[in-house]
Amino acid sequence: MSVPVFLSEAAGLAADTVVLDGPEGRHAAAVRRLRPGERIDLTDGAGRVAECTVTAVGKDSLTAEVLRRFEVAPPRPRLVVVQGLPKGDRGELAVEMMTEAGVDVIVPWAAARCVTQWKGDRAAKSLARWRATAREAAKQARRFHLPEVTEQATTARVRSLVSAAALAVVLHEEAAEPLSRLPLPERPGDIVMIVGPEGGVAEEEIAAFREAGAVPALLGPTVLRTSTAGLAAAAVLLSRCGRW
Numbered sequence: 001m002s003v004p005v006f007l008s009e010a011a012g013l014a015a016d017t018v019v020l021d022g023p024e025g026r027h028a029a030a031v032r033r034l035r036p037g038e039r040i041d042l043t044d045g046a047g048r049v050a051e052c053t054v055t056a057v058g059k060d061s062l063t064a065e066v067l068r069r070f071e072v073a074p075p076r077p078r079l080v081v082v083q084g085l086p087k088g089d090r091g092e093l094a095v096e097m098m099t100e101a102g103v104d105v106i107v108p109w110a111a112a113r114c115v116t117q118w119k120g121d122r123a124a125k126s127l128a129r130w131r132a133t134a135r136e137a138a139k140q141a142r143r144f145h146l147p148e149v150t151e152q153a154t155t156a157r158v159r160s161l162v163s164a165a166a167l168a169v170v171l172h173e174e175a176a177e178p179l180s181r182l183p184l185p186e187r188p189g190d191i192v193m194i195v196g197p198e199g200g201v202a203e204e205e206i207a208a209f210r211e212a213g214a215v216p217a218l219l220g221p222t223v224l225r226t227s228t229a230g231l232a233a234a235a236v237l238l239s240r241c242g243r244w
Contacts, residue, residue: 003039003051004032005139007146010044018042018052018064025061040064045138045146047072072144075243077166078104078190081230082158084111084197085118090227091126092133094195097231099137099147102238105190106134107161108152113199118152127152155205158194159212165192168214169237171229172201175216179236182217191237195230 006024020028020042028034034054042050042064048071052064081103083094095106108130110118118126131149138146153161162168166189169179185191194201194209201209206216219233238244 002142003041004028004034005041005043005142005144007045007135007139008042008050010046010048013042013044013048013050013066013069016066017055018050018066019061020064021061025058029057029060029062034062041142043144045135045144047074047145049144074145075102075104077185077188077241079234079237079243080105080107080161080165080190080192081234082107082109082153082161082192082194083230084109084195084201084226085114085116085152086226087115087198090225091116092129094227094230095130095133095149096137097228098234099134099143100141101231101234102141102143102243103147103230103234104145105148105150106130107150107158109158109194110152110154111197112155112202112205114197115199116197123152155208159208161190161192162194162209162212162214165190165213168192168194168209168212169217169233170194170201170206170209170214171196171219171233172206172216173218173223175218177215177217179217179219179233180240182215184241191241193230193233193237195226195233197226 038054050069051067054064056063134147166185
């Protein structure tokens with residue numbers, strides 16, 4: 001059984017004895033029901049890690065002794081996935097799976113053919129759910145670098161991400177080149193992958209992304225849902241660039 005991971009403030013990781021309280025402490029003590037002598041890892045989500053042994057457990061907190069500290073370098077190249085807003089709760093499903101796979105940045109995209117619209121209070125609540133999903137999935141996957149879930153992006157903002165990337169790919173069912181055979185970039189920098197919504201990527205969006213340097217690519221012989229396409233494509237790219 002893998003050692004559970006909990007988030008802690010960076011300052012707290014510097015002490016020899018750490019008190020884990022708040023939502024994380026409550027989850028550890030009341031939900032996970034950890035006991036003295038069990039091992040846990042604490043991280044600030046930015047690569048700093050403290051390996052600990054639980055020494056005492058309260059109602060909604062626990063105390064742990066730090067055994068050793070280390071730092072994990074961020075993975076390279078970064079994989080940025082621009083995700084067209086899916087319908088219903090499929091957005092959280094996409095975020096959960098991509099986080100577990102190792103995606104570094106998730107960009108919610110208000111594409112032209114999105115049925116779902118993030119506006120006003122709904123935008124804030126939806127973004128909060130995506131971020132909470134990424135946080136919990138990262139702990140489950142034992143990631144010491146939490147993925148970033150950015151603010152909702154316009155097509156113009158996505159175009160700027162494409163321009164700055166070492167490689168930018170837009171998944172498209174009519175592309176001629178398979179994703180598995182695209183040449184990887186020789187220069188350092190982000191890999192940006194664009195996943196359209198249920199209605200697909202509009203022709204004017206494809207044209208804008210191509211003009212900015214993106215390459216249309218075919219994921220495979222079947223048409224995947226927008227909520228699963230990002231995971232499948234991430235698996236291909238993470239494998240090819242040596243991160244898997």
